Amino acid sequence: MSQKVLARLKARFGEAILAAESFRGDDEALVAPDNWLAAARYLRDDAECAMNHFIDLTIVDYPEREPATPRFDVLLFVRSLGKNHRVRLKTRVRDGEGVDTLTGLWEGANWTEREAYDMFGVKFLGHPDLRRILMYEEFVGYPLRKDYPIGKTQPLIPYREVAPSKLAPFGADEGQPYGRIDWLARMAGRNLQVSPAIGVQQGQRPALSVDTEDLAQPRKPNGN
């Protein structure tokens, strides 16, 4: 495995490697944010590491560990196709701080860093084109942060007014398991037949038993 890579990183960067661990073939090094770019460059350029394949770059949010530890883990996954080993490099940043971009080392980092910025709001310093890549420009906030409200949507155009009686009663009865299920009502013993798909979201649909009876009726034949 690539514990040899971890040993070389520790020998090269010393105290800047805050932690290193290996678990079932996965090797990981935690580096200080100031050495993020230098460590990545070393991984790519050192003859024994030779990480020529950029796999992915992503972020994990741990808001509960603030203020003792910065909330964001920035993770870099790289592999050496020639040496047949791979390693995970990690650093930690606080909200509002940034890390150096890796686009100068691997071109592929461009879009993954944009995605990480889009979802978590961590800035990549020196990135040539740091814009949102998935969400729209008008979107406020960063949706994959754990403190983003789980039910909050930001429609670009206002919704039409739709009468609840004209909504599609989708749910378990449509013959597939992915309907929006009103679990709270189910646990309370109500709405056992169907799940009030849209009504739950709009908070205005208590029961769907009428619709269930409608569904049970055979459709009238084409009358032409």
Added chain:
Amino acid sequence: MGEMTNRTTAVLGEGQTGFATTKFDALLGWARKYSLFQFPFVTACCGMEHMATAGSRYDIERFGAGAPRFSPRQSDLLWVVGTITQKQAPPLRRIYEQMTDPKYVIAFGTCASCGGFYDNYTTVPGIDKIIPVDVFIPGCPPRPEAVLDGLMLLMEKIQNGDREPAVLPAKELPPLVQLRAKQQSA
């Protein structure tokens, strides 16, 4: 000519007038329902079933709705096939507005109809929040048979001049629901 508002082709009673208009509406509905020009707005995996429906085994051409127009200005039936994200909502409405009157919309599959399992920041919970819908076809994805049923339901509605949103009913309830109903009646 305005939008059709007459909902039936019922025979008029004695002393009533205006039968010619009613007949004309019926003729118009008959003509329209067999010459639907579709605009496929295909965004997700439901597209595979849409292609299957258009293929030779199911052959949507039999219903006169086979020719896709890739300009909304030449089409009168909008198939919204797949998940619509908030980012796609403005283009969808713009395409709808560009279509020629009278225009019909089919919500194909669960995501287009109600958002499906995407209950989050990124997905429109049903395209009827954006544009009016004529027929909802449930399923994740719906089978081609269900798609053809939905198309026939729309044709029936066009014939009758009915613009109320309709959900394609299930042919039969899923086994678990049948079982529960049986337990409750017992």
